[in-house]
Amino acid sequence: MCLQLTYVVKSGLVGFPLHQLNTKILPTLSATIPTPFPLVFSAPIVSFLSFIFSSPLSLPSSPPIFSPFPSSLPIRKKMATAFSPSKFAAQPFPLNTTSQNNPLTIPTIASPFLGSTRKLIRLCSSSNLNLRRRSGTVVAVSDVVKENKSKSTPNLLITKEEGLELYEDMVLGRAFEDMCAQMYYRGKMFGFVHLYNGQEAVSTGFIKLLKQQDSVVSTYRDHVHALSKGVSARAVMSELFGKTTGCCRGQGGSMHMFSREHNVLGGFAFIGEGIPVATGAAFTSKYKREVLKEVDCDHVTLAFFGDGTCNNGQFFECLNMAALWKLPIVFVVENNLWAIGMSHLRATSDPQIYKKGPAFGMPGVHVDGMDVLKVREVAKEAIGRARRGEGPTLVECETYRFRGHSLADPDELRDPAEKAHYAARDPITALKKYLIENNLTSEADLKAIDKKIDEVVEEAVEFADESPVPPRSQLLENVFADPKGFGIGPDGRYRCEDPKFTEGTAQV
Numbered sequence: 001m002c003l004q005l006t007y008v009v010k011s012g013l014v015g016f017p018l019h020q021l022n023t024k025i026l027p028t029l030s031a032t033i034p035t036p037f038p039l040v041f042s043a044p045i046v047s048f049l050s051f052i053f054s055s056p057l058s059l060p061s062s063p064p065i066f067s068p069f070p071s072s073l074p075i076r077k078k079m080a081t082a083f084s085p086s087k088f089a090a091q092p093f094p095l096n097t098t099s100q101n102n103p104l105t106i107p108t109i110a111s112p113f114l115g116s117t118r119k120l121i122r123l124c125s126s127s128n129l130n131l132r133r134r135s136g137t138v139v140a141v142s143d144v145v146k147e148n149k150s151k152s153t154p155n156l157l158i159t160k161e162e163g164l165e166l167y168e169d170m171v172l173g174r175a176f177e178d179m180c181a182q183m184y185y186r187g188k189m190f191g192f193v194h195l196y197n198g199q200e201a202v203s204t205g206f207i208k209l210l211k212q213q214d215s216v217v218s219t220y221r222d223h224v225h226a227l228s229k230g231v232s233a234r235a236v237m238s239e240l241f242g243k244t245t246g247c248c249r250g251q252g253g254s255m256h257m258f259s260r261e262h263n264v265l266g267g268f269a270f271i272g273e274g275i276p277v278a279t280g281a282a283f284t285s286k287y288k289r290e291v292l293k294e295v296d297c298d299h300v301t302l303a304f305f306g307d308g309t310c311n312n313g314q315f316f317e318c319l320n321m322a323a324l325w326k327l328p329i330v331f332v333v334e335n336n337l338w339a340i341g342m343s344h345l346r347a348t349s350d351p352q353i354y355k356k357g358p359a360f361g362m363p364g365v366h367v368d369g370m371d372v373l374k375v376r377e378v379a380k381e382a383i384g385r386a387r388r389g390e391g392p393t394l395v396e397c398e399t400y401r402f403r404g405h406s407l408a409d410p411d412e413l414r415d416p417a418e419k420a421h422y423a424a425r426d427p428i429t430a431l432k433k434y435l436i437e438n439n440l441t442s443e444a445d446l447k448a449i450d451k452k453i454d455e456v457v458e459e460a461v462e463f464a465d466e467s468p469v470p471p472r473s474q475l476l477e478n479v480f481a482d483p484k485g486f487g488i489g490p491d492g493r494y495r496c497e498d499p500k501f502t503e504g505t506a507q508v
Contacts, residue, residue: 180223195221206383212263215278220267241465271305304334365393369399
């Protein structure tokens with residue numbers, strides 16, 4: 001059958017009316033096909049041919065490589081925006097994306113996920129493809145960078161001040177996490193501790209563009225997100241030590257950083273748990289602006305989560321809700337390629353997460369998460385869209401963690417060659433090289449920042465170590481809403497302080 005069908009297609013017979021195929025063409029083929037087998041088309045085969053010939057296709061030899069940028073743009077000199085409002089206004093999202101007579105077939109594309117500079121392919125409608133498809137914009141911005149419009153430095157993406165700020169924040173995140181590893185193995189921290197080493201470009205690239213009123217929702221890998229948003233190293237380290245001087249008074253620990261002052265709405269231990277919270281925060285911003293008429297409320301929410309979360313129901317539900325209400329939120333996928341010990345390529349039917357955005361009517365963007373400058377350019381546009389009321393964006397940052405899933409993980413499942421590949425693309429080293437090569441700073445300036453950060457981290461450890469542990473009376477604080485309920489007695493004292501507290505339920 002395969003041989004016969006191949007002959008039919010190659011012979012140029014695709015497009016003939018079915019009745020002519022059955023009555024005229026097929027009998028002729030029986031006498032002409034050079035095969036030892038008679039050309040017998042049973043009912044299933046004819047049905048299959050009917051499916052083919054009812055929708056004539058003329059497929060190109062290879063899918064087109066899509067790029068939103070003119071071919072004349074030099075690499076690392078310019079980055080065409082992936083979020084141009086005119087681009088989306090001109091491309092509505094039709095409700096009917098496929099036709100029964102023209103079923104959509106999407107070829108699979110091998111993707112080793114070793115390096116973020118691979119070409120991404122977009123299937124689109126054309127004169128050669130008689131397919132009706134959603135026309136949402138799906139773009140990859142891994143190989144090009146946007147031209148800085150500054151007249152004084154036309155080829156530079158950042159100023160000296162911006163570069164030093166980015167470098168300092170990334171070095172702080174790396175040094176802090178390295179110190180956490182030391183303290184964990186010395187018995188100063190308890191429970192699971194998940195480090196962020198290698199992913200600093202994502203946190204810094206996005207969060208350093210936010211205002212104080214903007215919100216951040218994180219995962220269990222949340223230390224560096226809190227630091228980037230402005231929570232002090234003292235407060236984060238003390239929280240990891242379980243001390244009262246921590247940002248949650250020692251009750252949150254590694255996976256639950258929270259700071260009302262800095263609008264860090266928490267780290268969440270269960271995957272996908274923080275996405276609805278972030279969606280609610282974005283709804284709050286929209287409600288304040290449109291219902292309460294707080295015209296100056298242009299607050300944006302960032303929802304950080306990993307590749308493993310993107311197969312979770314809450315992810316899809318919140319993308320739908322955010323797009324439906326045009327909420328000011330950016331969904332940031334920190335795709336470090338591994339969900340604990342499960343390879344991303346083995347866990348999802350389509351490893352290109354950013355393509356899920358247009359399915360809900362929002363832009364989907366892939367960016368090199370090991371390059372803070374590329375991340376920052378994409379973040380500018382995504383945050384800007386949200387702040388202008390143009391709705392949500394899904395950004396997939398392909399990055400890599402340099403340590404195991406947690407400090408309890410021996411990290412034996414990942415290929416050493418894969419780890420070496422990404423270690424050679426260290427985001428801090430890359431930024432340092434860019435700053436020096438473009439004469440934005442000197443080696444001495446960067447070493448001074450390194451020394452400053454080392455002192456900050458060491459002082460944070462000393463502060464946390466000397467801070468007091470929470471008293472027993474703090475055990476039930478912030479657990480019960482009613483101050484005169486089960487947690488606190490009529491005399492104002494906490495029931496847990498009563499020696500008979502564990503003997504049974506006291507009368508209220």
